[in-house]
Amino acid sequence: MAVVPAFFGLLLAVIVSGQNVEITPREAVVRVGGELTVLCKVPYPIDSCRITVGTTSYRLRPDNLQGDVVYTGQGLQSGECGALIKNILDDWTGNVTCVLPPQTGSIEIKGTMKLIVARPPAPPVLETPPQASFRDGDKFTAQCIVPDGRPAAKISWFLGEEELLHGVHQPILSSEPGSDLQTIRQNVSRTLTDDDDNKILVCRAEHLALERPMEAKRQLIVQYPPKxxxxxxxxxxxxxxxxxxxxxxxxxxxxxxxxxWTVGDQVLQAPRRTEAGDFVALEPLPLGNGFYNVTLIVARVAKEDVDRTYYLRVDNGLGREEFAVRISTMDEPAGVELDTGAIVGIVVGVLIVLIAVSLGVFAFATDRWCFAGRSHRTDIPDGADSEAPLPPHDDIKGSENPSHDHGDYITNGDTKHPEKKPDTAV
Known part of the structure; x- marks a missing residue:
């Protein structure tokens, strides 16, 4: 009879050894001082619950809730071994292991999850080309480096108020041998335009262990010809x-x-005025963001001033732009503004006209509707059969000189008699 208990003990050992521990979560990132709940579970009652955090092993009991690591779960009879880990320390980074021995037998099974205790990275470093300014159309590349984070930081790129999504390369992670701290590097590439001038390029680093993001910046100076x-x-x-x-x-x-400015045969390089003082060219006035107001003052507008064309040339060494300027004593014409209803009405009207034209062309081409009978003869005498076939073209009288084959009729009382008019030479 001793064979039976031994058999069941062996069977239980086989079943237990083949079980896997269901552990939740498998991985977690937590800030220093934070909390984490880990739950290990098997489908049979367990004898005890042991949790190893860092280098310390804790034997947890449902009736003891004192300490930094305490039991949580539905009880040992439910096969649950859970731990509420309070006040997490930086050196607890690593594996958290739970050990679940069955109520009978000597085989214990284990479950392991990965705990990452977040450590803030060092401030980001923005590496850009050394020159102070760039040209419109230049290829620009910058690299952002955020060192020694656990886990690696997240990098975002901004140019002015716009987040850059195009031209952003895949990040590269690296770490020193024997260290669990990670450095992240990411490049961004862009073809510069005049709209990028004076905008600030920002590399923003975000991390769970940071109260707020850290940033590295550089203002871009882009030079371009007058536009x-x-x-x-x-x-x-x-x-x-x-x-x-x-x-x-x-x-x-x-x-x-x-x-x-060129006024007639006079050329004024701003700032300058004519000898008579009737024209004054002002120095270009900066308006911000690369815009300038270029002004010519006419001291007293005369009729000949309205009739002439003024020419302006602007140059900044990278290029030039020329303008033809006229003046008018009339008020500026108001633009035509259409509301949504008017626009819809115009579109519907155009569609109706197009449909009508299309139907007319179709009817004309197929002899339908108002164009029906367009190809039938109209010179059939009264009482003749309208269904009679037309004579062959060659049998028509007067075909030798068709322009003199008249079909006129002379009315005599109630009877119409065709009158044959003599042919005349052409």
């Missing part, structure tokens, strides 16, 4: 004869442009 904001001839409206007039032209450039 006009209006195309074609510029007309300045609203000037009055006999009063002062100002011709204002807005241009964008970096570096600052110079301005040269």
């Amino acid at each position: 006009r904001q209006e195309f074609g001839t510029i007309t300045i409206f609203g000037l009055k004869l006999g009063a002062e007039g100002r011709l204002n032209v807005t241009v964008r450039a970096n570096p600052r442009p110079t301005a040269e």
Whole structure:
């Protein structure tokens, strides 16, 4: 009879040894001083619950809730061995192991999860090309390095208020031998434009152990030739004869442009005035973000001033732009503004016209509706059978000189008699 208990003990040992511990969570990242709940579970009652955190092993009991590591769960009879780990320390990074021995037998099974105690990284470092400024169209590459975080920090890129999503390379992680601290590196590439001028490039590092993100910055200076904001001839409206007039032209450039006005045969390099003082060219006035206001003052607007064209040339060493400027004593024409209803009405009207034209073309091509009978003869005498076939073209009388084959009829009383008119030479 001693064989039976031995058999069941062996069977239980086989079953227990084949069990896996269900452990939740498998991995966790927690700040120093934070809390973590780990639950290990098997589908049979257990004799005890042991948890190893760091280098210390804890024997946990449901009736003892004192200390930094205490029991949590539905009880040993439910096969649950849970631990509430309070006030996590930095050196607890590593594996958390639970040991669950069965109520009978000597085989214990274990479950392990990975605990990462977050450590803040060092401040980010932004590496960029050494030159102080760039040109419109230059290829620009920068690298952000955030060292010694646990786990690695997260990097985000911003240019001005816009987050950069295009041109961002895959991050690269590295660590020193024997260290669990990670350094992250990430590059960003971009073709610079005039819109990037004076914007600030930001590398932002975020990490669980940081109260707020850390940033590394650099302002980009992008130089570009003058660029006009209006195309074609510029007309300045609203000037009055006999009063002062100002011709204002807005241009964008970096570096600052110079301005040269041509009035008739006079050339004014700003800032300068004519000898008579009737025209004054002002120095370009910066408006911010690379915009400049270039102004020519007409001391007293006369009729000949309205009739002429003024020419402006701006240059900043990288390029030049030329403008033709006219002035007018009329008010600037108001733009036509259409609300949504008017726009919808116009679109519907256009569609109706297109449909009507299409139907008309279809009817004309297929002899339908109002175009029906368009190809039938109209010179059939009264009482003739309209269904009779037309005679062959060659049998028509007068075909030798068809332009003189008249189909006119002379009315005599109630009877119509066809009158044959003599042919006349052509």
